Amino acid sequence: MVSRVHKRTAMYRNLHLLRSIRYSHSVSDYIQGLKQKLEELNQLTVATARKIVDYDPMPKLEVETQEEGFVIKVLSESSCQGLLVFILEAFEELGLDVLQARVSCAHSFSIEALGNKVIM
Template sequence: MACRVQKRISLRRKLHILRVLTNSNSAKRTSIAKSTVLRLYKLKLALETVKRQYENLLPTRREYISLLNHVKENKDVKIEKVGTRTFMVRVTCEKGGDKLVAILEAFDEMRLNVQQAKVSCENTFSLEAIAVAEDQTVDVRDITESLLKAIGKKSGEEDSQNFDKCCDL
């Protein structure tokens, strides 16, 4: 007899919990069961809607990340010819590596003398310089290509190439 009473009390507690969770005002078991099934069905539909929205957002997220990566890898080199042999050089790129050293080596290879320069590497690496060519055969396009090649080099890449050349002998 005590076992039946405990089962009834347990059942009433469970029905009360279901009634609270499903916002059902009915005291009947069948009504509570129906409202529970209806609530579960609505939750299932809501879950499917959220999954569908998530799947639709994934391609947008991928596109956004690829655009951010493209912006990060932006290299900007602007050369203006100021005089007959004088150039105003502006370089902006991501910071890291030996950018300044590579740019100065490129200037040296092209036989450009730097008269004045400003360098900043707070958020990105930027350089503004006034350079004078030793000969008049230097063109804006040549300087641009040389600087893009210099800032595109990863640090230590040149050393490994020189090492490979030495080992090939």
């Protein structure tokens, strides 16, 4: 009997926690922080890419938030060696879990990644 009460209490506590996360302003703050980190990532990507290959114009970065996560698009008119690895490592450092990605590195570089934040 005590075990059942303990489990029910824990379940209600977890449900309350989920509701507070879902309806809190921290989600929009998190999204804003994510956009800021991705802009920083864009600046780092450009700096690294310029060291590898001098090219113009700069890559374009778009971030779209979705209910289940985010979509990140990076497009560059030139392909540069190591850019894909650099971007994927940056995603990992930011704690972003890429669920699906389309990448093209033939004559130009583009990546469209769908993912979400890794919650630990």
